[in-house]
Amino acid sequence: MIFFSTIPSAAAYERKQHLYETMHARYNDIKKSDNFVRYNELKTYVQSPEFTSELNHIRSLSYKTSKEHLLVKRLKEVRRYPEVKKFKKTGEHTAEAYVQEYISLQNKITSPSFRQHKAYLKNKNRHKNSEPYLKLLEFRRLAKSKYIREFFKIQKRYAAVFEERARWKVTFQDVFHHERLSAQWDTKPYWSEAMSAESYSFNAEEHFLSDGKNLAFSGDALQIIVRKETVAGTAWDEKNGFVTREFPYTSGMISTAHRFQMANGRLETKLSVPDIKNIYCACWLGSEKGTPAISIAHYCNNRLSMGAYAAGHTASTVKKLTLHRGQCYIFQLERTEKTLVWRLNGKKMFECANSIHQPLYIAFTAGVLGKTSDEKLPAAFEIDYVKLSVEK
Numbered sequence: 234m235i236f237f238s239t240i241p242s243a244a245a246y247e248r249k250q251h252l253y254e255t256m257h258a259r260y261n262d263i264k265k266s267d268n269f270v271r272y273n274e275l276k277t278y279v280q281s282p283e284f285t286s287e288l289n290h291i292r293s294l295s296y297k298t299s300k301e302h303l304l305v306k307r308l309k310e311v312r313r314y315p316e317v318k319k320f321k322k323t324g325e326h327t328a329e330a331y332v333q334e335y336i337s338l339q340n341k342i343t344s345p346s347f348r349q350h351k352a353y354l355k356n357k358n359r360h361k362n363s364e365p366y367l368k369l370l371e372f373r374r375l376a377k378s379k380y381i382r383e384f385f386k387i388q389k390r391y392a393a394v395f396e397e398r399a400r401w402k403v404t405f406q407d408v409f410h411h412e413r414l415s416a417q418w419d420t421k422p423y424w425s426e427a428m429s430a431e432s433y434s435f436n437a438e439e440h441f442l443s444d445g446k447n448l449a450f451s452g453d454a455l456q457i458i459v460r461k462e463t464v465a466g467t468a469w470d471e472k473n474g475f476v477t478r479e480f481p482y483t484s485g486m487i488s489t490a491h492r493f494q495m496a497n498g499r500l501e502t503k504l505s506v507p508d509i510k511n512i513y514c515a516c517w518l519g520s521e522k523g524t525p526a527i528s529i530a531h532y533c534n535n536r537l538s539m540g541a542y543a544a545g546h547t548a549s550t551v552k553k554l555t556l557h558r559g560q561c562y563i564f565q566l567e568r569t570e571k572t573l574v575w576r577l578n579g580k581k582m583f584e585c586a587n588s589i590h591q592p593l594y595i596a597f598t599a600g601v602l603g604k605t606s607d608e609k610l611p612a613a614f615e616i617d618y619v620k621l622s623v624e625k
Contacts, residue, residue, distance in 0.1 A: 447485030507612035
């Protein structure tokens with residue numbers, strides 16, 4: 234037995250999905266921004282051997298071991314030569330080599346560029362004005378910025394979610410935001426086209442599946458309506474084949490039987506049920522025969538059935554819970570080569586090994602399983618959307 238209070242509401246599930254979408258959009262906006270591109274460029278640079286080598290080289294520079302220091306030292310030596318002293322005293326230009334050297338050294342040492350470079354070499358904090366160090370400061374400033382910290386906060390919290398969501402792409406979808414059914418849906422059982430132009434129900438059923446007459450659009454949802462009305466219709470009887478009989482109720486169905494079939498993937502649908510005694514609502518994956526089939530959700534009388542049905546192998550479960558009228562519920566089936574996983578509003582409900590590997594069509598229907606409350610009819614099984622995603 235499962236208590237519904239332990240299952241999140243559809244609204245909570247959708248808020249969470251909306252949050253993921255919002256965070257992913259924000260994450261991508263930051264990732265594409267000029268600041269983040271610059272941050273990554275600087276990060277690559279400051280973590281490179283090139284950066285370390287350049288900064289260490291600048292820090293290792295010393296005036297005492299420089300050529301500038303040697304020039305100043307040499308100038309002091311040249312000044313002591315007699316011919317240089319005479320030149321300094323009289324100013325008479327001579328051709329002596331030492332005088333020429335003195336003039337050359339004096340010009341170099343008194344030049345603005347020499348003085349500037351000498352001051353640079355004597356400055357113990359010279360590296361702080363270097364290009365590598367300024368890039369390091371820029372990188373640190375960006376790393377501490379609110380913008381970049383927000384990116385990594387989102388990444389840390391939602392990286393696994395983003396990775397999981399990125400695995401999937403939507404390949405089939407209907408949101409029923411229109412006034413007529415799209416061409417991807419059939420409104421009759423699978424064998425109608427092959428065996429009869431009319432729709433039919435099984436002889437044991439209380440309702441006749443009309444060909445689209447019990448479908449309606451309300452707001453942004455498709456309704457499959459169960460009505461109390463007596464009609465003559467075709468029924469399939471295992472002994473006698475197709476027979477004509479009266480049905481006390483009518484209902485409808487939609488399926489992708491001749492339009493689209495699902496292999497592996499993740500099917501999600503948002504549903505609302507009437508919750509009336511002996512009225513069932515169902516979403517399933519079907520085949521041309523009764524099996525194989527996968528029940529995504531079969532709800533009736535406060536019981537939710539889910540399972541996989543194949544020749545010689547059945548895996549199913551029944552959860553006792555109440556799906557309240559007027560509330561929506563999001564059902565999900567994830568189908569892989571090895572497993573089948575069912576979820577309701579994001580909470581795992583059932584898991585089993587997958588023994589069914591052929592593609593199956595998607596179907597929805599509602600109907601009557603026994604004596605029901607006629608005064609509560611008509612009743613509508615509502616489908617808000619259905620979408621199929623497959624791994625990229």
